Amino acid sequence: MKGCGDLYEHAKAYLSHRCARWARALRAESAPASSGRDRFLLSMGDNEEVSDVFRGATVWWHSVPASAGRHRGSDGRDDVDDGGRTYRLVFHRRHRELVVDSYLPHVCREGRAVMVAGRQRKLFTNAGGGWCSMWRHVVFEHPSTFDTLAMDPAKKREIMADLDAFRNGKEYYARIGKAWKRGYLLHGPPGTGKSSMIAAMANYLDYDIYDIELTSVATNKDLRRMFIETRGKSIIVIEDIDCSLDLTGKRSKKKKRPKAPTTEGEHSSARDATASKVTLSGLLNFIDGLWSACGGERVIVLTTNHVERLDPAMVRRGRMDKHIEMSYCCFEAFKVLARNYLAVDAHPVFDDVRVLLREIDITTADVAELLTPKRANDGDGGGGGVDSCLTGLVAALQKKAKAKAKTGGASRSDVVVQAKEEIQD
C-alpha cells in the first residue's frame, strides 16, 4: 500500500490511541469527577481483540503473539507485523474495497500523527567516549524556536521557507536526481546565535539532532559508519568546523603547518585533531559522497566563527547550499529580545538603541544578557525592571561607542552619546 511503509508501527500507534480514547470515555462515564489525567498510553495485550467502526463498517483487530505463528496471506506476505507480534485485521468481505482503499490509509495517517505528537526528539552525540564512533543520545529539549530567535524577520522568514521547501521536497529531489539533503553553513562571531539557530531548526522541522564531535572520530571509515547509522528526519551538526581538525589542504596532501591555537578549547581541539585521521576528503565524502544519499531527509549544518579559514571545496554551493551569516545584533534582533525578555514592543530609549546598534558591534548574547532581568519581578513586562535593563543596555552601548570613537574617530552614535551627556550635565 502506497505511503504505509511502517504499517505495523502506524497501526500500533493508532490502536493505542483508540484504546486510550475508549478508556477515557469509559472512565468519564463511570467516574467523571476523577478524570484528572487525560494522557495515558495503552496497548493491546497478546490475543486481545479490539473492534473499530469506519464509515459504518465494523472491523476487528486481533493481536497475535510471535509464538502463535505468523499468518501468511495469499500473496505470500505476512500480516502487519514487526517480525514479532502481528496484528490481524478481520472484516466482512463486502468491506474489502473500503478497508484497503480508505480504512488502512486512514490508520496510517492517524497513526503517523499520533507518533509525531508523542515522539520525543533526540540529541545524539559521539563525544565524551574517547575514540568512539558510537552514537549516544539524550532527549532533545532545547527551547529555542524561530519566535525566540533574534534576527532580522525577513531573513528568518527566508530560512523558514527554505526549510519548508526542503521538508516537502521529496519528489522534487527525486525528480532532479539529487539526494534529499541540504547543507547549511552558519557563520558569524561567537554568541550570535548559531547554536540557537540549529535548535530552532530542529524544533521547526521536528527532527532529531546528531551533533558530531569530529575530533573523537578516529578515521574516515568511522565517520562513514556514523553517517550510515543516522536516521532520516535529522540534522547532522558539526560545530566550529574550522577548529575541529586541520582540514585545509589535507585533500591535496600538502603538509601545512597548523595554525597556533589561541584558546584552551582550541588547544585541546588541536591535540585531538592531531590524533584523528579524518581528512578533508573523508569529510567531503561524508557530506555529499555516495553514502550520504542513503536514507535521505537529512540537513547538514556546519558552523564556524571564521568562514575565511574553510577550504572552498567544503563550503561550495551544492555542498553547503545555504550560507547564513549570523551577525552582530541589529535593531530588528534587539526588538525580538526586548519582546521576549521584557515583554515590551516600544520604549523611549528604542531610538537611541537603533542609532547605537547601527554603529556598535555587540553580540546578541551580550544584548540578551543585558536585557535579562536581575531581580525576581523585573521581567513581568512593566515597572522599573524594564527601564533599568534598557537604560543599562544604552549605557553599555554608549561606553562601546566612546571606546570606538577613541580608537577610530567619531561615529553617528557619538551624536547620541553627546546628546545624553548634555542632558546629564
Ligand SMILES: Nc1ncnc2c1ncn2[C@@H]1O[C@H](COP(=O)(O)OP(=O)(O)OP(=O)(O)O)[C@@H](O)[C@H]1O
Ligand atoms: N540570535 C539569537 N537569538 C536569541 N538568543 C541568542 C541569539 N544569539 C545569542 N543568543 C543568546 O546567547 C546565548 C549563546 O548563543 P549561541 O550559543 O546560540 O551562540 P553561538 O553563535 O552558537 O556561539 P558560539 O560560536 O560561541 O558557539 C544563547 O543561549 C542565547 O541565550
